Amino acid sequence: MAKFGKQTVVILCYNTAMKKILQRAPKIVFIIFFLVMLMIISSCGNLPGLPNTDPSASPTNHGKITATSSITASPTAVRTEPSPTPTPTPVPAPTLQDFPEGIPRDSTDPVAEPERIANERGGWPAESSLHDFYAAELSQYRGRAEDASPLKGITVIVDPGHGGKDPGAIAGDCTEKVSNLQISLLLAERLRTYGAEVLLTRTEDEYVSLYKRIGLGSMFIAERALPRLAESGADTFWLRQLQADYQKMIEVNNDNVDPRRGEIGYRGQAQGIGVNELWRKHMDLQRLANDVLWLSIHSNSSLNTDIRGLKLFFNTNRGTVDLENRMLTKEPNCEILPANPSYHLYDDAARNRLAQFIYAEVIALVPELKDPADNPVLSGNYAFTREINLTSVLVEIGFMSNPEDLKIIIDPAKQAKVAEGIARAVYKHYTQ
Numbered sequence: 001m002a003k004f005g006k007q008t009v010v011i012l013c014y015n016t017a018m019k020k021i022l023q024r025a026p027k028i029v030f031i032i033f034f035l036v037m038l039m040i041i042s043s044c045g046n047l048p049g050l051p052n053t054d055p056s057a058s059p060t061n062h063g064k065i066t067a068t069s070s071i072t073a074s075p076t077a078v079r080t081e082p083s084p085t086p087t088p089t090p091v092p093a094p095t096l097q098d099f100p101e102g103i104p105r106d107s108t109d110p111v112a113e114p115e116r117i118a119n120e121r122g123g124w125p126a127e128s129s130l131h132d133f134y135a136a137e138l139s140q141y142r143g144r145a146e147d148a149s150p151l152k153g154i155t156v157i158v159d160p161g162h163g164g165k166d167p168g169a170i171a172g173d174c175t176e177k178v179s180n181l182q183i184s185l186l187l188a189e190r191l192r193t194y195g196a197e198v199l200l201t202r203t204e205d206e207y208v209s210l211y212k213r214i215g216l217g218s219m220f221i222a223e224r225a226l227p228r229l230a231e232s233g234a235d236t237f238w239l240r241q242l243q244a245d246y247q248k249m250i251e252v253n254n255d256n257v258d259p260r261r262g263e264i265g266y267r268g269q270a271q272g273i274g275v276n277e278l279w280r281k282h283m284d285l286q287r288l289a290n291d292v293l294w295l296s297i298h299s300n301s302s303l304n305t306d307i308r309g310l311k312l313f314f315n316t317n318r319g320t321v322d323l324e325n326r327m328l329t330k331e332p333n334c335e336i337l338p339a340n341p342s343y344h345l346y347d348d349a350a351r352n353r354l355a356q357f358i359y360a361e362v363i364a365l366v367p368e369l370k371d372p373a374d375n376p377v378l379s380g381n382y383a384f385t386r387e388i389n390l391t392s393v394l395v396e397i398g399f400m401s402n403p404e405d406l407k408i409i410i411d412p413a414k415q416a417k418v419a420e421g422i423a424r425a426v427y428k429h430y431t432q
């Protein structure tokens, strides 16, 4: 776990924010300066309590869609030996309050006729534009014993949140990026003992932008699909086009940019709202990969330090279509209009099933992480669960802003139990 003084954190935060703000609003700078000085003087503890004063706050907050969310990185998704050497540069921590207003929180809500909504807007046909050239026979996994490599043939992409210049949530001298990686590596190890193949989007303390992560996962799916698609005699040109796009997402490892405004960076076809024909194929292709899961590992933070517990998020069809419609209403001059709504092709049931298993299995081993609100599985909007159309879930292992949760999050023994619980959930997802 990273150790650094509270005052150092505050000063680092102050410097980073200052650079961005100075050009824009001298008054804000003065206010921030005043607040920071107040913090230093009072030496009060938890940084998660700091108000988000950075006007260019990083949209890397777990991949939520924002006007400036962005992209990135390097082609080798699979590595193993971590050497976390955290050098934190504080970024505002994500909180539950970040949710766009009105997003349905209940993932068990029935889908509100997304096809009809899409069609009314002149969208894509509800059915896939890609023929079903691949699907794993999942029935072969049912009933497999735990000790007989039950997940052989299954791939799990484990995505440790944040890293490098992006610390994620901060609590005193603890940063989220460190515990995310520790838990992810334990999870990877445990999943491998089940026979699963595991890919990691990072294995050390390095910055990996949201869209680099998406590019890495998507490239894996594309490389796997290419020979199968060719074998089926179908056209593969579009897939090679997508691969070129993924590669660019991987190479341009830079968040905090909006390519629609000509800023440097690249989020490929993944614009977060509407899709073109190529990205529709991307969505359709990943829908076929029923033997691949995506798990993003994070911890939460809130200004309310009483809030605690394990939470699981993913984009649902209804939530995402509603959000798209709302954004289009708000920004009717959006240059990508007419948007073709297509973010309604998720397998809600599979995502919900996996999330429910994760909650049940982790709570069985670490009951302290029980959600006091008893509403742990939620619909949200995140780059990974929106642009990745696998069975994907964002796992928020407690709140770093809550002292009790924080103890669990940074305790190696508890981390191992959390990892064990998530791995058992994956096992149950396929074998029950």
Ligand SMILES: [Zn+2]
Residues within 6 Å of the ligand: 062, 094, 161, 162, 168, 169, 176, 298, 299, 300
């Ligand atoms: Zn996070």
